[in-house]
Amino acid sequence: MHHLAIRDTMDILAGKWKIRIIGSLSFGKKRFMELIANIEGIAAKMLSKELQELELNGLVKRTVLNTKPVTVEYELTTYGHSLKPVIDEIAAWGMQHRVKVIKAINNRKG
Numbered sequence: 304m305h306h307l308a309i310r311d312t313m314d315i316l317a318g319k320w321k322i323r324i325i326g327s328l329s330f331g332k333k334r335f336m337e338l339i340a341n342i343e344g345i346a347a348k349m350l351s352k353e354l355q356e357l358e359l360n361g362l363v364k365r366t367v368l369n370t371k372p373v374t375v376e377y378e379l380t381t382y383g384h385s386l387k388p389v390i391d392e393i394a395a396w397g398m399q400h401r402v403k404v405i406k407a408i409n410n411r412k413g
Contacts, residue, residue, distance in 0.1 A: 315360050320345055320353045326390050332378040
């Protein structure tokens with residue numbers, strides 16, 4: 304069951320962008336163009352695809368505002384927010400790993 308649960312999680316969060324999108328939205332609602340500006344390197348077509356998949360899985364809510372021109376906002380659902388501890392742990396591990404790698408590189412140089 305443990306391995307199956309890991310596989311299910313990885314299937315939902317798979318790819319280069321989903322975790323970064325969730326991480327960005329964990330700080331609050333964002334418009335489409337704000338997400339593009341916030342997530343370095345993502346193309347509009349890819350962001351649209353990933354947001355649709357996250358919405359299908361109940362992690363992201365899309366709201367169309369009645370403005371001219373139409374404004375679309377994205378936010379994490381309550382279910383999406385349940386991933387915050389996981390994303391925070393990934394970020395903490397990533398920071399720790401970066402420090403370790405930089406130290407190892409500096410030790411080789413020195």
